[in-house]
Amino acid sequence: MTEKDLIIIGGGPAGLSAARTALEAGQKVLIVDRNHELGGQLIKQTHKFFGSEKQYAKTRGITIARKLIARLEPFKANLEVALDTTVLGIYKDYVVTTLKGETYGKYRAKAIIVATGASEKVLAFENNDLPGIYGAGAVQTLMNLYGVLPGKEVVMIGSGNIGLIVSYQLMQAGVTVKAVIEAQPRIGGYKVHASKLRRLGVPIMTSTTIKKAFGNDRLEKIQIVGLDESWKEIPGTEQELYADTLCVSVGLAPMHQLLSMAEIRMRCVNELGGIVPEITVDLETSMANVFVCGDVVGVEEASSAMVEGSLAGLEAAAKLGQVHPDYLNRKIEYLNQLESLRCGPFGKKTLCGLERIKVNRNA
Amino acid sequence: MRLKKHPILDVPERKEIRFVYDGNEVSGYEGDTIASALHALGHRVLSRSIKENRARGFYCAIGNCGSCHMIVNDVPNVKTCITRLEPGMIVKSQKGLGRIV
Numbered sequence: 001m002t003e004k005d006l007i008i009i010g011g012g013p014a015g016l017s018a019a020r021t022a023l024e025a026g027q028k029v030l031i032v033d034r035n036h037e038l039g040g041q042l043i044k045q046t047h048k049f050f051g052s053e054k055q056y057a058k059t060r061g062i063t064i065a066r067k068l069i070a071r072l073e074p075f076k077a078n079l080e081v082a083l084d085t086t087v088l089g090i091y092k093d094y095v096v097t098t099l100k101g102e103t104y105g106k107y108r109a110k111a112i113i114v115a116t117g118a119s120e121k122v123l124a125f126e127n128n129d130l131p132g133i134y135g136a137g138a139v140q141t142l143m144n145l146y147g148v149l150p151g152k153e154v155v156m157i158g159s160g161n162i163g164l165i166v167s168y169q170l171m172q173a174g175v176t177v178k179a180v181i182e183a184q185p186r187i188g189g190y191k192v193h194a195s196k197l198r199r200l201g202v203p204i205m206t207s208t209t210i211k212k213a214f215g216n217d218r219l220e221k222i223q224i225v226g227l228d229e230s231w232k233e234i235p236g237t238e239q240e241l242y243a244d245t246l247c248v249s250v251g252l253a254p255m256h257q258l259l260s261m262a263e264i265r266m267r268c269v270n271e272l273g274g275i276v277p278e279i280t281v282d283l284e285t286s287m288a289n290v291f292v293c294g295d296v297v298g299v300e301e302a303s304s305a306m307v308e309g310s311l312a313g314l315e316a317a318a319k320l321g322q323v324h325p326d327y328l329n330r331k332i333e334y335l336n337q338l339e340s341l342r343c344g345p346f347g348k349k350t351l352c353g354l355e356r357i358k359v360n361r362n363a
Numbered sequence: 364m365r366l367k368k369h370p371i372l373d374v375p376e377r378k379e380i381r382f383v384y385d386g387n388e389v390s391g392y393e394g395d396t397i398a399s400a401l402h403a404l405g406h407r408v409l410s411r412s413i414k415e416n417r418a419r420g421f422y423c424a425i426g427n428c429g430s431c432h433m434i435v436n437d438v439p440n441v442k443t444c445i446t447r448l449e450p451g452m453i454v455k456s457q458k459g460l461g462r463i464v
Contacts, residue, residue, distance in 0.1 A: 034426060036447065041425070046371045060371070119427040129430075131407035131420025138424035138444075146399035147366040147374055147392075173366055217418040218407050255427070 004030050006316055007096050007109040009087050009258065012040020013302040014294025015115035016068040017309030018316070022113075023075035025317035025324035030107070031079070032098060034086040039065030040117060041137065042302060044144040046172075047165050050190070054337060055303035062144075064302070090114070090262045092287070111289040111316045114259055115309060118252035118273060118295035123157060126212035128248075132219030136166040136249035143173050151245035155222060156180040157210055161301075163249035164193035167202060170247075177202045178243055181224055183209040183231065210246075211238065219246055252299045259296070262287055271353030272298030278359045282315040283308065286359075291316045297357075300341075300350055307337045365403055382452040397443035397454055398424070398431050409433050409443060410457040433457050437464055 006022055008015045011033035019029050037043065045061025056064045072079055085100040090112060098105035120135035122128065132151065134142075136158070139150045154175055156167045159182035167177045180197065185207050187194045194204060211223045211233070226237035253274040260266055265278045265286035276297050277285045284291050293312035294305035311334040314324055324330055342350050366374055377392035384401060391400025398409065398421050408418040409431050421431035426445040435441040436453050439461025443454070 035445070119425075120423055122422070129412070129417055129419065131409075131418050134421065135423050135428075138422060141424040142399055142402060143366065144372060146395055146403075147372075148395075148399045148403040149364040149366055150402075151364075172370055218420075 001095070001106045001108055004028075004107050004109045005320060006030070006111045006113065007032060007107060008113045008115060008313075009090075009096070010040065010115035010117055010294070010296075011035070011038040011081070012115060012117050012294065012305070013042055013064070013068065014117070014296075014305040014309035014312070015040070015113065016072065017306040018113045018115060018291075018293055018313035019079065020068070020071050020075075021310045021313035021324065021330070022317040022322070023072065023078055023313075025314065025322040025327075026078075027313075027317040027320060027322040028078045029080070030082065032082045032085050032087055032096075034084065036084055038069050038081065038083070042068075044137075044140050045302075046144050046169060049301075049303060051301075051303040051341060052337075055306055055341070057303075061302065068306070087258060090258050090290070092262060094289070111291070111320050113291045113293060113312050113316050114285075114296055115292070115294045115305075115312075116255040116258060116296045118254050118299050120248070121251045121253050123210070123248050123250050125210050127215070128213060130213050130215050130219045131217065132215065132244055133213060133246045133248065136162050136247040139245070139247050140166050140169060143169065149173060149175055150247075151243075152176065153178050153243045154245040154247055155241055155243045156247045156249060158182065158249035158251070159184075159187045159189055159194065159204055159206070160249060160251065161189035161193060163247070164189040164197060166247060166249065168193065168196050168200075171197075171200050171202070175245075178241055180204045181208050181210060182206045183227060185229070209233075213246065219244055222246060252295060254296045254299060256296060259285065259290075259292070262290070264290065267357055269298070269353045269356050271349045272357070276353075276357055278357050280359060283312045284315065284319075289316070289319055298350055298353055300346075304338060304341045304350075307334050307341065310334050311338075364405075380448050380450050382448060382450065382454060384454045385456055391448045393448075395448040397433065397435065397441075397446050397448050397452070399444075400448050401443070401454075408456070411459065413459050416458070432461065434461060439463065
């Protein structure tokens with residue numbers, strides 16, 4: 001068993017930002033990430049971010065990842081990074097177990113920040129398990145990280161930002177996007193992303209859903225159907241589309257498993273994407289000294305994940321006695337940034353969800 | 364199918380990696396995962412489901428879902444979507460649960 005001060009699980013935008021503020025405060029940090037490199041899902045995001053300069057607006061995700069990693073460089077004496085290492089469990093006695101290849105590791109931490117992110121949801125329809133039906137993020141990974149094209153003709157299910165952005169990136173890579181299908185009567189993501197697709201001639205079909213997929217061991221075609229105002233299928237509106245790839249982009253679910261296994265108090269909150277921990281305003285869970293940030297505490301964008309990460313790092317360090325020299329100003333600054341990031345229509349949903357998991361420290 | 368050129372990303376020349384897939388010698392490139400190399404070769408079916416023997420490909424490509432399990436160097440249930448391709452790997456399609464030898 002190795003004793004550690006602060007273990008951060010997940011080296012994506014939230015975890016990397018948490019590491020930075022904790023290190024600034026003088027805290028020793030171990031980042032554990034199961035991937036081959038740090039950066040989380042930023043490393044496949046070729047699009048430019050929105051928001052304000054503080055959260056790297058107008059910068060591509062891939063560049064943000066590099067910047068977040070570079071920001072840790074001055075503190076490397078206090079930083080340890082374990083890559084290709086999966087955290088298997090967190091226990092009530094603050095033991096964190098890991099696996100790297102065949103090597104089992106065991107740590108005891110004084111504080112833990114869980115920044116495990118979220119995973120893509122699936123959609124129920126006939127033959128939804130055919131090879132060729134992939135998460136939209138999976139296709140983004142395949143294409144932008146490994147340089148492999150998913151297929152020739154793609155249909156995208158879901159017009160949220162991920163669906164729209166990945167559709168555009170598919171077109172950039174030379175793949176035909178036949179249509180974007182959206183069950184809701186309106187487009188889910190930002191208009192600017194939808195407009196870019198429309199300019200390329202990609203139809204976005206609202207009030208439409210997928211009914212079934214066809215194919216022998218691989219996707220060959222799909223059947224779609226129109227929906228009425230009460231989300232009922234309209235008979236006679238079925239259409240068949242030939243496609244060798246279907247991308248499913250119907251939202252993300254927080255990766256709560258490590259928190260749940262430590263019996264941290266959780267709640268199911270639809271606005272936040274699924275099962276999320278109860279938190280204090282300092283992002284501490286019901287297990288003292290275990291903090292959370294990023295998508296694991298509610299699915300949002302990378303910009304808010306970074307700010308939440310900064311806050312979690314600040315608070316975790318303070319809890320361990322390493323109070324950042326600029327603690328109070330930073331705290332106010334991060335809370336203000338979160339507030340401004342959540343002032344739009346998407347933010348309203350998040351705030352409503354967060355309201356349901358916020359608890360007082362002494363409650 | 365491989366990406367040949369891209370408006371944002373560099374498409375560098377990469378070293379070829381030879382490996383064995385279901386008894387045949389094939390190749391991918393340095394930096395590939397097993398699943399990305401197989402996908403580029405047109406192999407989408409990676410395993411068969413436990414009960415119904417249905418074809419399985421990857422779904423998430425980041426190690427979450429477990430839909431890409433294959434037998435690699437005699438070890439079953441390897442997440443091929445996040446396992447880097449190495450020269451000489453023996454990769455086999457997995458039927459059902461897989462057996463630890």
